[in-house]
Amino acid sequence: MIRSNRLSANQVDAWKPWLLVVCGYPVIRWLYLGWTDGLTANPVEFLTRSSGTWALVALLLTLAVTPVQVALGEPALVRLRRMLGLTAFFYATLHMLSWAGWEHAFGLSGMWNDILERPFVAFGSVAFLIFTILAATSNQWAMKRLNKRWKSLHQWIYGATLAIILHYWLHKAGKNDYADVMVYGAIAVALLAWRVLRKIQYRRRSQA
Amino acid sequence: RDLPAQVNRDYLLMDATTPEKDVTSYNNFYEFGLDKSDPSRYAGKMVTDPWSVRVEGEVGKPGTFGLEELLALEPMQERVYRLRCVEGWSMVIPWVGYSLASLLKKVEPTGNAKYVEFVTDMQPDVMPGLRSRVLEWPYREALRMDEAMHPLTLLTFGLYGKVLPNQNGAPVRLVVPWKYGFKSAKSIVAIRVTEQQPTPSWVAVAPQEYGFYANVNPEVRHPRWSQATERRIGEGGFFTPRRPTLMFNGYADQVASLYSGMDLAKNY
Numbered sequence: 283m284i285r286s287n288r289l290s291a292n293q294v295d296a297w298k299p300w301l302l303v304v305c306g307y308p309v310i311r312w313l314y315l316g317w318t319d320g321l322t323a324n325p326v327e328f329l330t331r332s333s334g335t336w337a338l339v340a341l342l343l344t345l346a347v348t349p350v351q352v353a354l355g356e357p358a359l360v361r362l363r364r365m366l367g368l369t370a371f372f373y374a375t376l377h378m379l380s381w382a383g384w385e386h387a388f389g390l391s392g393m394w395n396d397i398l399e400r401p402f403v404a405f406g407s408v409a410f411l412i413f414t415i416l417a418a419t420s421n422q423w424a425m426k427r428l429n430k431r432w433k434s435l436h437q438w439i440y441g442a443t444l445a446i447i448l449h450y451w452l453h454k455a456g457k458n459d460y461a462d463v464m465v466y467g468a469i470a471v472a473l474l475a476w477r478v479l480r481k482i483q484y485r486r487r488s489q490a
Numbered sequence: 491r492d493l494p495a496q497v498n499r500d501y502l503l504m505d506a507t508t509p510e511k512d513v514t515s516y517n518n519f520y521e522f523g524l525d526k527s528d529p530s531r532y533a534g535k536m537v538t539d540p541w542s543v544r545v546e547g548e549v550g551k552p553g554t555f556g557l558e559e560l561l562a563l564e565p566m567q568e569r570v571y572r573l574r575c576v577e578g579w580s581m582v583i584p585w586v587g588y589s590l591a592s593l594l595k596k597v598e599p600t601g602n603a604k605y606v607e608f609v610t611d612m613q614p615d616v617m618p619g620l621r622s623r624v625l626e627w628p629y630r631e632a633l634r635m636d637e638a639m640h641p642l643t644l645l646t647f648g649l650y651g652k653v654l655p656n657q658n659g660a661p662v663r664l665v666v667p668w669k670y671g672f673k674s675a676k677s678i679v680a681i682r683v684t685e686q687q688p689t690p691s692w693v694a695v696a697p698q699e700y701g702f703y704a705n706v707n708p709e710v711r712h713p714r715w716s717q718a719t720e721r722r723i724g725e726g727g728f729f730t731p732r733r734p735t736l737m738f739n740g741y742a743d744q745v746a747s748l749y750s751g752m753d754l755a756k757n758y
Binding site for chain 1: 511512515516524526527579622623624695696699711712714715716721723724728731732
């Protein structure tokens with residue numbers, strides 16, 4: 283199944299500057315809303331939630347790279363994955379900082395108590411910890427050093443995804459307001475299920 | 491439309507009032523949707539004229555009061571109250587109205603009158619939120635009789651010197667400043683005086699999260715978050731810290747005696 287008209291690495295790399303602009307869209311939007319008085323009466327809450335939502339969107343796009351790449355038969359697309367993953371980490375960091383700064387004025391004991399008392403904060407924290415480790419090992423140097431272990435380490439992203447969906451679900455639980463969570467959760471489950479099914483298929487094939 | 495009122499100097503606050511734009515654009519009024527911006531976006535279509543309020547139950551003189559009748563019942567007062575939402579934010583609002591006690595006395599509660607329940611209007615054509623199952627509709631809230639008769643409990647018709655905007659609960663709502671905001675029912679069509687303790691809408695769907703009393707209390711945490719601090723809407727900028735929440739939202743001197751001997755952690 284080798285096609286001669288497949289995208290080359292250089293062709294995909296040429297898209298990266300454009301992808302960077304797309305990844306920066308939420309920041310541009312926040313600046314625009316801030317300029318035009320559009321951050322609502324509670325800008326602190328708006329930005330906390332918005333950064334969390336965009337971190338999730340970027341994460342789902344990251345997880346979509348492999349299925350899309352396989353479906354289109356364009357392996358070079360995987361070259362866009364790191365930028366999307368780091369974008370998810372970037373917005374997750376802003377989300378975490380807005381919680382730490384605006385909710386707790388960076389007070390460590392308050393933050394720690396919050397993690398212990400509120401399961402949804404605990405799930406978010408676990409996800410952020412995983413994100414941080416994965417972001418720190420996303421460079422060429424770490425990939426070479428970790429060699430074969432790199433792949434299994436970065437499969438922790440699946441655990442982080444589940445933790446984030448739980449984080450979001452529990453946050454909305456108080457008001458039984460699951461509409462948004464269901465949409466994001468369904469996409470996340472579909473992206474994870476695709477991987478499970480593919481694995482089962484591989485196994486069957488190798489047994490046959 | 492303006493709603494002239496005499497400033498009641500017993501109910502002034504040193505706190506700066508929250509900008510009117512914020513008071514009228516950042517609301518919880520789930521009949522119109524769950525988003526804070528939904529009420530100001532959709533409530534404009536709510537029909538508030540004609541309007542009447544049924545007062546029924548354990549009263550000697552039940553009856554239906556037209557809005558004009560309610561407006562004329564007592565001179566309008568302006569009172570500046572703190573409003574603390576259970577979600578951890580707060581505002582300071584100049585309300586216009588009079589003590590609910592004036593209306594309750596007029597209908598002569600009987601010896602069995604122990605609680606007062608407030609029912610919000612349902613207008614399915616213009617209230618998209620009624621289709622959601624987040625709450626039991628119509629929205630119901632309730633107070634104990636002594637709470638309802640307390641002078642702080644305000645039957646409210648306006649804010650910032652004008653009649654209530656629809657998103658703030660036009661044309662008549664309750665304001666109970668020492669309780670979390672959800673206790674203050676909006677767009678009221680019925681007031682039922684009862685002997686049995688009513689089950690408010692929030693208590694019906696999430697009793698472990700929302701109690702009957704719902705008094706503002708920094709020491710009793712919500713199951714999923716602390717209530718020790720609050721963010722004052724419209725105050726300062728991104729570096730303004732949260733404020734400490736006050737016991738009974740700062741009205742302890744007036745209302746703490748209502749709950750003497752009660753375990754407030756249990757009766758949350």
